[in-house]
Amino acid sequence: MFRKFLDALRRFMYGRYGADQLYFALIIIFFVLSVVNSFIDSIIIAVIQIAIFIWAMCRYLSKNIYKRREENRKFLGIWQKFKGFFTYARDKFRDRKVCRYRKCKHCHAALRLPIKKGKNSVKCPRCGKSFKVNIWI
Ligand SMILES: [Zn+2]
Numbered sequence: 488m489f490r491k492f493l494d495a496l497r498r499f500m501y502g503r504y505g506a507d508q509l510y511f512a513l514i515i516i517f518f519v520l521s522v523v524n525s526f527i528d529s530i531i532i533a534v535i536q537i538a539i540f541i542w543a544m545c546r547y548l549s550k551n552i553y554k555r556r557e558e559n560r561k562f563l564g565i566w567q568k569f570k571g572f573f574t575y576a577r578d579k580f581r582d583r584k585v586c587r588y589r590k591c592k593h594c595h596a597a598l599r600l601p602i603k604k605g606k607n608s609v610k611c612p613r614c615g616k617s618f619k620v621n622i623w624i
Contacts, residue, residue, distance in 0.1 A: 503548050504555040509562040513543035592618045 517539050524532040549555050575597060579588045587600050594614040600607070603622060610617045 502550055502552075504550070504552050505547060507546075507555070507559045508566070509559045510543055510547055512562065512566075513539050513546075517543065587622050589620050591616070 517536055520532055520536045520539070524536065546555055546558070575588070582588075582599070585602070587602055589598050589600055589609070590596070591598055591611040591614060593616045594611060596611060596613040598609060598611060600609060600620065600622065604624075606619055606621050608617055609620050
């Protein structure tokens, strides 16, 4: 009986997209909204929750694998920028007694500089151009 059910499920899922990072992100957002909505009890959040769940399920069961992969790739690009922003902020805070972070004026690379108060000349290791930075504290 159980084996028959598993075979039927396997046949049903054949050629379908399944789960990916965007799917898990949507499910996490769905559960976070569930918790939030248990306190607020808003109809708007409930509608958003249902829309997110339907979107996640449609993606999971979709047979257009190429399009779902593209969506996931875009999501991962946005996620990397989001994550990079917080990683940079965390590193700046963690190293606040040892060094200062500045962006290169030419290529916008993050530079980790020792604390030397005053105006300093810095050479960017990525683009090789020199520029002045001012470290006050
Ligand atoms: Zn540079």
